[in-house]
Amino acid sequence: MIQDAATPTDEVDAIVAAWRAQLPDLKGEGMQVFSRLHRLASHVEEQRRLAFAEHxxxxxxxxxxxxxxxxxxxxxxxxxxxxxxxxxxxxxxxxxxxxxxxxxxxxxxxxxxxxxxxxxxxxxxxxxxxxxxxxxxxxxxxxxxxxxxxxxxxxxxxxxxxxxxxxxxxxxxxxxxxxxx
The missing domain is CATH 1.10.10.10 (Winged helix-like DNA-binding domain superfamily/Winged helix DNA-binding domain)
Structure with a gap:
């Protein structure tokens, strides 16, 4: 993945880079997407919990x-x-x-x-x-x-x-x- 200066890096970038260093032939496109979805899901679930708890x-x-x-x-x-x-x-x-x-x-x-x-x-x-x-x-x-x-x-x-x-x-x-x- 090519990253421009305006795009922030995150924990997933570091994880994918570490895997690429260990297994250079590993294709990590899915990891780029699904690791972020997994992390985002926990944040979204917390927002849902808070929205419902308010009521x-x-x-x-x-x-x-x-x-x-x-x-x-x-x-x-x-x-x-x-x-x-x-x-x-x-x-x-x-x-x-x-x-x-x-x-x-x-x-x-x-x-x-x-x-x-x-x-x-x-x-x-x-x-x-x-x-x-x-x-x-x-x-x-x-x-x-x-x-x-x-x-x-x-x-x-x-x-x-x-x-x-x-x-x-x-x-x-x-x-x-x-x-x-």
Whole structure:
């Protein structure tokens, strides 16, 4: 990688240089990218944790509330749809729903059309918490991306989308994210 004087060096540059010194034939392009992504992910995860904590939520709580909020009015989904959207087991989801019911952020009810179907609905308090947390999250993400500028941020999103496109979309194999009786 050719580096101009305006580009700062970082820890990854030193790591890649050390590997090149030890294994000169090693191609380190992936290391340049993925080592930085790995380090950046920990910073981003901390910003997410802080954004949710400002509103008394853990990341897992936000994930469930956000899935319900994105579903639109009446802000309800089946537990199976929540499992599909949050990528956890059904047992884990049952536990999470129980904890959110205790906090009165969601309620669980039977479907009027088929009592065998359980629906999880966002309460007004859950909607307030989800909306406030997502606003905090977006503000923090904007701060992280500010170093790139608007064009750089759009370019990064485009490039990451290309990388992710080579992997199957979990939505294609999971049940519909909006089951309704």
């Amino acid at each position: 008394g939520l853990a990341a897992w709580q936000f994930d469930v509330l956000a899935a319900l909020r994105r579903a639109g009015d009446p802000f309800e989904l089946t537990p199976g749809a929540l499992v599909a959207q949050t990528h956890v087991s059904s047992g884990t989801m049952t536990h999470r729903i129980d904890r959110l019911v205790e906090r009165e952020l969601v309620l669980r009810r039977g479907s009027e059309g088929d009592r065998r179907i359980v629906l999880v609905r966002l309460t007004p308090a859950g909607r307030v918490a989800a909306d406030a947390a997502v606003r905090s999250l977006v503000a923090r993400e904007r701060t992280v991306l500010a170093a790139l500028g608007a064009d750089g941020s759009a370019d990064l999103a485009r490039l990451l989308r290309r990388l992710l496109a080579q992997y199957p979309d979990p939505r294609a194999t999971k049940e519909s994210s909006r089951e309704r009786p």
